[in-house]
Amino acid sequence: MKLVNSNKNTFQSTKQPYFISVFIICLVSGICYPFSDIIGYRAVALILLFTVSLLAMKLSLFPVLLAAFLSALIWDFFYIPPHFTFLVSKSEDVLMLFMYFIIAILNGVLTSRIKHFEGLAIQREERVNALKLYDSLFNSISHEFRTPIATILGATDNLLVQNSKFDEITKQKLYVEIYTATERLNRLVDNFLNVSRLESGSIKPKLDWCDINELLHSVVNRLEKELVNHQIVVKIPQNIPYFKLDFALMEQAIYNIVYNSSLYTPNNSTITLTAANLSNQCFITIADNGKGFQQHELEQVFTKFYRSNEEKTGGLGLGLSITKGFIEAHGGTIRVENVAGSGSLFTIIIPTEVNWGNDMPT
Amino acid sequence: MNNPTILIIDDENQIRKLLEITLTANGFKVNEAATGKDGIISAATHPPDMILLDLGLPDEDGQNILKKLREWYKAPIMILSVKNNEDDIVKALDNGANDYLSKPFRTGELLARIRSALRLAQNIENIPLVEYGNLSIDFNARIVKKNQEVLKLTSTEYQLLTLMAQNESRVLTHQFILKTVWGPSYLEQSQYLRVFVGQLRKKIEDNPNQPRFIITESGVGYRFVGGEIGKNNL
Structure with missing residues (x-):
């Protein structure tokens, strides 16, 4: 993330605005010329002044000053009698020309000041928003770290200082709490590392032949503990080729999805993993029969630091963004949808080489 | 083999302490070194039965230490590595490491690996x-x-x-x-x-x-x- 710098374009650097102001002034005065006898040359002054005001709203200070200056000269030269000289015969016209000049320049200066302050206000607002975002991000990050740290500190403190007060069963409970908290910290650090690997672009999949059975079951086996209260179904056709993928990255990518499902679906929910060969693309789906995502969440679940509204579980909202990053590093795509009446469905499609393992010596 | 000696080469004091407590409690003798250089000296002066080598050492690349040790040290060397570092692990195994364990590891797994590495080193093959x-x-x-x-x-x-x-x-x-x-x-x-x-x-x-x-x-x-x-x- 980066603080947005909006301090640009106060003075446009190109020459284009100058050409625009010259062009518009010439055009307007050209159009007015045939009618000057009907409307009178003083009305032309008002029209030109109006034009300069319009320019001031769009352009920056100096092009507007140029327009003001140029229009004054044009009015004087072509419209104020005697025509085609800079001479001004009537004294009220002298006054008028003078007033014209002042008003046109004031117009330019005032508008540009207004725009300047507007820009400053926007900038300030952006900075405040960015700081708010930082604040909430750091708050949630430190909260995520502090919760397991508090658990570990509290439990170890109990064990160190008041050891004799606890019976073996209570101590065992404290050990388990310490262990769980440590695993949570470990997962956090893993996620941060993976995000930084993705952001630095250092993730290059090491493609090798993968047995998709092995891949999906490896994920399920790693999550054995988290999935004790869930039904897991793995459906893979007998006849499926080997795919050329990075086993470790794919394992982590699918792990994050299944882990999420295990957190956000009630006990006894079913998580179904399938794989298929879709005209030489590796096609993987992960579905659960929880209540799915809310409509507005569907587009955001892969966004870094996005967290579901119901914050019943910990986490920073990195898991699925990592999944997406790993899949995309393979040149693949991932999408999520709600399936009517049966929870969420993740679909991964990765174009890859396939090998049917037919040319095998025994 | 009674009370085999294990040399720990790791710059992190806490990790060394944890390993020392775990291993001593399980009947191993422990030598420690905080740098690769000290590790090599320790291995040469008091040859251990096994070495636990951290790949990320402050003074020298762990892979180099591994290669230097392997020029003369024949007993098992187990690598301690950070996670997500498959390339380094494969390289270390190619450089002659016997096994690896990713930090953070479970001590139960560490002990099982150490025992089996020592067992493998003892009766090389010929178990009918x-x-x-x-x-x-x-x-x-x-x-x-x-x-x-x-x-x-x-x-x-x-x-x-x-x-x-x-x-x-x-x-x-x-x-x-x-x-x-x-x-x-x-x-x-x-x-x-x-x-x-x-x-x-x-x-x-x-x-x-x-x-x-x-x-x-x-x-x-x-x-x-x-x-x-x-x-x-x-």
């Missing part, structure tokens, strides 16, 4: 018959039995199984297995390995999808586990 639960391998008769029934294995399947079993609980890289079983010209044919590991699992595992013998080490290789190892007991 081994039993792992309901699986037994008779190396002399070239017979593999599962639940007392003789398994029909192809010669490649048998070679693969015995290679892994003889390196019990030690990780073998894909490249090493391909080279040893199929030959140096098959290094790129990793699909062979997938096919045969799949076939072998169907024959020897109770549940091929939850293998208990042939364990996948993501991005690195395979590990044959005979006893209960690496199981999370919580």
Whole structure:
């Protein structure tokens, strides 16, 4: 993330605005010329002044000053009698020309000041928003770290200082709490590392032949503990080729999805993993029969630091963004949808080489 | 071997302390070194029965220390590495490390790995018959039995199984297995390995999808586990 710098374009650097102001002034005065006898040359002054005001709203200070200056000269030269000289015969016209000049320049200066302050206000607002975002991000990050740290500190403190007060069963409970908290910290650090690997672009999949059975079951086996209260179904056709993928990255990518499902679906929910060969693309789906995502969440679940509204579980909202990053590093795509009446469905499609393992010596 | 000595080369004081407590409590003698240089000196002056080497040392690349040690040190070296570093792990295994363990590790797994590395180093091959639960391998008769029934294995399947079993609980890289079983010209044919590991699992595992013998080490290789190892007991 980066603080947005909006301090640009106060003075446009190109020459284009100058050409625009010259062009518009010439055009307007050209159009007015045939009618000057009907409307009178003083009305032309008002029209030109109006034009300069319009320019001031769009352009920056100096092009507007140029327009003001140029229009004054044009009015004087072509419209104020005697025509085609800079001479001004009537004294009220002298006054008028003078007033014209002042008003046109004031117009330019005032508008540009207004725009300047507007820009400053926007900038300030952006900075405040960015700081708010930082604040909430750091708050949630430190909260995520502090919760397991508090658990570990509290439990170890109990064990160190008041050891004799606890019976073996209570101590065992404290050990388990310490262990769980440590695993949570470990997962956090893993996620941060993976995000930084993705952001630095250092993730290059090491493609090798993968047995998709092995891949999906490896994920399920790693999550054995988290999935004790869930039904897991793995459906893979007998006849499926080997795919050329990075086993470790794919394992982590699918792990994050299944882990999420295990957190956000009630006990006894079913998580179904399938794989298929879709005209030489590796096609993987992960579905659960929880209540799915809310409509507005569907587009955001892969966004870094996005967290579901119901914050019943910990986490920073990195898991699925990592999944997406790993899949995309393979040149693949991932999408999520709600399936009517049966929870969420993740679909991964990765174009890859396939090998049917037919040319095998025994 | 009574009270084998283990040298820990790791710059992190806390890790050394944890290892020292764990290992001493389990009957090992422990030497410590905080830098690669000290580690090499310690290994040379008091040769340990095994070395635990952290790859990320402050003074010198752990891979270099490993290579230097391997010029003369024959006993097991186990690498302690950070996670997500499969390239480094494979490289270290190629450089002669016997095994690796990713930090953070479980001490139960660490002890099991140390014991099996020391056991492997002691009786190099020549165990005629081994039993792992309901699986037994008779190396002399070239017979593999599962639940007392003789398994029909192809010669490649048998070679693969015995290679892994003889390196019990030690990780073998894909490249090493391909080279040893199929030959140096098959290094790129990793699909062979997938096919045969799949076939072998169907024959020897109770549940091929939850293998208990042939364990996948993501991005690195395979590990044959005979006893209960690496199981999370919580």
